[in-house]
Amino acid sequence: xxxxKPETxKPETxSGMSTPLxxxxxxxxxxxxxxxxxxxxxxxxxxxxxxxLGRNGAGKSTLIKxxxxxxxxxxxxxxxxxxxxxxxxxxxxxxxxxxxxxxLSLVPGMTAAENLFLGAWPRTAGxxxxxxxxxxxxxxxxxLGLDIAPDAQVGTLPLAExxxxxxxxxxxxxxxxxxxxxxxxxxxxxxxxxxxxxxxxIAESGVAVLYVSHRLDEIRxxxxxxxxxxxxxxxxxxxxxxxxxxxxxAMMLGSTYEKAVRPQARVVDxxxxxxxxxxxxxxxxxxxxxSFDLYPGEILGLAGLMGSGRTEVLxxxxxxxxxxxxxxxxxGEDVPRVTAAxxxxxxxxxxxxxxxxxxxxxxxxxxxxxxMSDFRAVSSGTSVVPARVDRAARALIERLSIATASARTPIxxxxxxxxxxxVIGRWLHAGSRILLLDEPTRGVDVEAKEGIYRLVRExxxxxAGVLFVSSELEELPLxxxxxxxxxxxxxxxxxxGDEVTVxxxxxxxxxx
Amino acid sequence: MTTTRTAPPPGGTxxxxxxxxxxxxxxxxxxEIGLLVAVVVLYVALASSAAGFLTVHNQLxxxxxxxxVGIAAWGVTLVIIAGEIDISIGPATAFASVLVAxxxxxxxxxxxxxxAVTLLLGVLWGAVAGWLRAVFDVPSFITTLGLWSVLGGLGxxxxxxxxxxxxxxAVFDVLGGDIAGIPTSAIVMLVLFVVFAYIARYxxxxxxxxxxxxxxxxxxxxxxxxxxxxxxxxATTGLLSAxxxxxxxxxxxxxxxxxxxxxxFDVIAAxxxxxxxxxxxxGGMLGTLLGVVFITVIGNGLVLLGVDSFLxxxxxxxxxxxxxxxxVVVARRGRAVATT
Numbered sequence: 001x002x003x004x005k006p007e008t009x010k011p012e013t014x015s016g017m018s019t020p021l022x023x024x025x026x027x028x029x030x031x032x033x034x035x036x037x038x039x040x041x042x043x044x045x046x047x048x049x050x051x052x053l054g055r056n057g058a059g060k061s062t063l064i065k066x067x068x069x070x071x072x073x074x075x076x077x078x079x080x081x082x083x084x085x086x087x088x089x090x091x092x093x094x095x096x097x098x099x100x101x102x103x104l105s106l107v108p109g110m111t112a113a114e115n116l117f118l119g120a121w122p123r124t125a126g127x128x129x130x131x132x133x134x135x136x137x138x139x140x141x142x143x144l145g146l147d148i149a150p151d152a153q154v155g156t157l158p159l160a161e162x163x164x165x166x167x168x169x170x171x172x173x174x175x176x177x178x179x180x181x182x183x184x185x186x187x188x189x190x191x192x193x194x195x196x197x198x199x200x201x202i203a204e205s206g207v208a209v210l211y212v213s214h215r216l217d218e219i220r221x222x223x224x225x226x227x228x229x230x231x232x233x234x235x236x237x238x239x240x241x242x243x244x245x246x247x248x249x250a251m252m253l254g255s256t257y258e259k260a261v262r263p264q265a266r267v268v269d270x271x272x273x274x275x276x277x278x279x280x281x282x283x284x285x286x287x288x289x290x291s292f293d294l295y296p297g298e299i300l301g302l303a304g305l306m307g308s309g310r311t312e313v314l315x316x317x318x319x320x321x322x323x324x325x326x327x328x329x330x331x332g333e334d335v336p337r338v339t340a341a342x343x344x345x346x347x348x349x350x351x352x353x354x355x356x357x358x359x360x361x362x363x364x365x366x367x368x369x370x371x372m373s374d375f376r377a378v379s380s381g382t383s384v385v386p387a388r389v390d391r392a393a394r395a396l397i398e399r400l401s402i403a404t405a406s407a408r409t410p411i412x413x414x415x416x417x418x419x420x421x422x423v424i425g426r427w428l429h430a431g432s433r434i435l436l437l438d439e440p441t442r443g444v445d446v447e448a449k450e451g452i453y454r455l456v457r458e459x460x461x462x463x464a465g466v467l468f469v470s471s472e473l474e475e476l477p478l479x480x481x482x483x484x485x486x487x488x489x490x491x492x493x494x495x496x497g498d499e500v501t502v503x504x505x506x507x508x509x510x511x512x
Numbered sequence: 513m514t515t516t517r518t519a520p521p522p523g524g525t526x527x528x529x530x531x532x533x534x535x536x537x538x539x540x541x542x543x544e545i546g547l548l549v550a551v552v553v554l555y556v557a558l559a560s561s562a563a564g565f566l567t568v569h570n571q572l573x574x575x576x577x578x579x580x581v582g583i584a585a586w587g588v589t590l591v592i593i594a595g596e597i598d599i600s601i602g603p604a605t606a607f608a609s610v611l612v613a614x615x616x617x618x619x620x621x622x623x624x625x626x627x628a629v630t631l632l633l634g635v636l637w638g639a640v641a642g643w644l645r646a647v648f649d650v651p652s653f654i655t656t657l658g659l660w661s662v663l664g665g666l667g668x669x670x671x672x673x674x675x676x677x678x679x680x681x682a683v684f685d686v687l688g689g690d691i692a693g694i695p696t697s698a699i700v701m702l703v704l705f706v707v708f709a710y711i712a713r714y715x716x717x718x719x720x721x722x723x724x725x726x727x728x729x730x731x732x733x734x735x736x737x738x739x740x741x742x743x744x745x746x747a748t749t750g751l752l753s754a755x756x757x758x759x760x761x762x763x764x765x766x767x768x769x770x771x772x773x774x775x776x777f778d779v780i781a782a783x784x785x786x787x788x789x790x791x792x793x794x795g796g797m798l799g800t801l802l803g804v805v806f807i808t809v810i811g812n813g814l815v816l817l818g819v820d821s822f823l824x825x826x827x828x829x830x831x832x833x834x835x836x837x838x839x840v841v842v843a844r845r846g847r848a849v850a851t852t
Contacts, residue, residue, distance in 0.1 A: 105729060105730035105734075106727065107722065107723050107726030107727045107730055107731075107793070108727065108793065109722060109725070109726040109793040109794045110719075110722055110723065110726060114719065118723060118731075118734040119720070119723070119731070119734030119735045119736050120734070121716055121719050123716070127710070127714035127715065128713070128714045128715060128716065128718075128719055130713075130714075
């Protein structure tokens with residue numbers, strides 16, 4: 001079996017000083033209008049697992065792109081085992097850099113062994129050698145303590161095992177530096193153990209591992225040190241044993257972090273019957289036991305790290321995901337069987353996280369995108385009346401201040417913010433009183449965000465209950481009256497009114 | 513060594529235990545066994561109800577009919593696994609029969625020359641369709657629909673819709689006859705079966721086809737040359753259509769622009785019944801072989817049973833949909849739903 005050995009060159013050593021396996025010196029990378037990385041420096045030893053911490057937009061992805069050769073630094077150097085990296089991805093691969101990205105790139109219909117060797121299947125006497133592949137796969141799996149059958153079709157494996165196959169594919173190429181980008185973000189807590197153990201063994205064999213993750217509890221189990229980034233700069237490298245979560249969060253947010261102007265606190269009557277009442281909700285594998293109440297006129301934020309299951313909670317309530325256990329009550333009445341049609345009838349409206357692929361129909365007009373939730377309201381008998389569609393559309397466009405040339409403009413042409421407003425408008429058309437908004441300001445510019453916050457507050461003022469999921473922690477204090485944080489499949493913490501601060505929420509979401 | 517406890521993934525049923533481990537990832541093997549059983553059942557049923565089914569003459573006839581579908585089916589199997597489709601087989605075969613007939617007679621190329629030219633042209637027209645798909649992203653349904661229309665029209669145009677007689681030649685006699693009692697076309701089909709089965713499993717080209725069909729993005733990231741492979745795929749089916757056309761002309765003694773009408777549907781049906789998913793990424797030659805046998809035997813049986821020829825189509829349609837429905841259900845049970 002041919003394995004590609006990384007390029008070697010004897011690293012120059014000054015007397016007594018050992019060269020770190022990975023050295024990033026003063027790397028700067030600019031994109032037009034954005035300083036993604038400025039003067040970033042770090043060093044990783046062979047066999048070390050280094051965590052990389054930082055908010056979204058702190059520069060982690062850019063650093064990874066520079067390390068893996070996808071991007072070339074504008075200034076500064078990257079050295080792997082003393083050899084400067086200054087070519088593309090292939091050069092980086094030859095120097096021994098392998099990256100495992102968040103999105104899996106496996107072929108579901110092929111076996112695990114074949115996926116390990118995708119595009120480079122071992123050949124003997126001109127023909128693809130399946131037994132050799134199987135042996136090599138078993139050897140790697142055994143080495144990392146994994147019980148995965150080399151002949152198993154990857155599509156039938158649980159997600160955690162698929163992730164491990166992806167990791168093994170990188171390991172097979174005998175890397176010097178293995179970059180893992182949020183390897184456990186989509187996994188449930190129980191599945192994470194196997195991945196961490198595999199990473200431990202990889203590091204023990206002398207590979208330097210750069211582990212990007214937000215989950216501090218996992219990071220503490222696998223890494224000794226963590227490099228924290230903020231605003232494109234490396235803030236520092238800390239010893240995890242002696243650094244508390246609060247300190248790490250403070251490094252990530254910075255001492256000059258300004259608390260944005262918080263709008264006047266809203267008065268929410270929590271003595272009445274909740275609009276929505278969820279208890280004991282379980283959606284395997286991520287959600288174990290979630291309970292909360294949503295009151296009329298309340299904007300309840302649902303915080304948590306990526307992979308904590310917030311989307312699953314929303315989808316389960318809206319009837320798009322089967323729950324293993326739990327009850328849902330709408331306005332005090334038990335919902336015996338949660339179905340999408342039933343919940344819609346009861347006034348629940350969900351705006352999906354992935355606007356482009358799950359929310360808008362890009363080629364249809366803005367108006368049609370909105371009235372599709374209730375065609376009967378714009379029909380006469382069995383026919384949809386275009387004039388009524390236009391009237392309804394115009395009314396909504398005005399009410400929501402959607403910037404569009406006409407109601408018939410294809411919605412795909414509109415900006416993200418206006419698209420989002422239209423998606424919310426869809427549920428206003430249907431008369432929904434319980435709005436489940438999944439990352440409503442993602443891909444929306446600053447001004448439009450304000451518009452959406454205003455809209456959400458107005459809707460709440462009129463009595464709607466809003467469940468607001470957001471990964472952008474800064475906006476939670478600007479919109480939400482109360483925030484619950486998900487961690488480990490349950491509600492870990494709850495903050496009301498002035499208690500809602502970015503530090504508090506982030507700590508609760510990450511804490512360990 | 514830590515063992516991973518695999519909790520059953522949500523949304524799908526999985527069988528447990530050793531049998532489970534073996535079968536869960538191999539729903540296609542389950543499918544092939546099922547198909548084999550179905551063929552055996554068919555044989556038993558027809559042997560007892562259709563007069564003359566089990567005669568050597570009839571069985572050889574079945575082999576010959578199977579070859580007409582089977583030869584092109586090997587290539588179309590690879591095409592469908594890669595996530596594409598080829599609907600040009602019928603007219604391409606007819607056109608090839610016209611080419612070889614005209615080439616050997618009117619155009620004075622001689623038997624061997626005509627065969628060579630026909631094969632070469634088959635590769636070329638297929639490569640053009642493949643090129644349009646690979647480089648310009650024209651959907652393969654459309655590129656092969658274009659071939660369907662153009663080649664079909666050319667075949668009729670060149671012959672004024674009349675058959676063109678093949679000149680006498682030892683080559684054509686052998687191709688249209690038997691070798692050691694077995695129809696030559698069937699031998700060609702079986703030899704090609706072995707070749708394509710090998711390609712599918714033991715060549716980088718074959719594994720790349722499964723990769724492209726399973727996850728084209730991953731294929732690209734792994735450095736696989738999608739353009740080259742896509743062109744090769746359709747050049748191959750073009751070649752195989754030409755082979756089928758030549759064999760058909762040899763057997764009938766003439767080339768005809770209206771021959772092999774509807775062959776593309778029989779080929780696709782055989783491939784899909786054999787367990788290859790239209791969505792791509794799954795399938796294999798063995799399944800297609802069983803699918804070819806299945807379809808051919810049913811056709812033969814319906815004729816022997818004296819079923820009205822129009823009703824034969826009704827029966828075949830019902831059986832094809834039924835067979836694929838069984839495939840889909842079996843595949844769904846054997847495949848867990850991966851959580852995103």
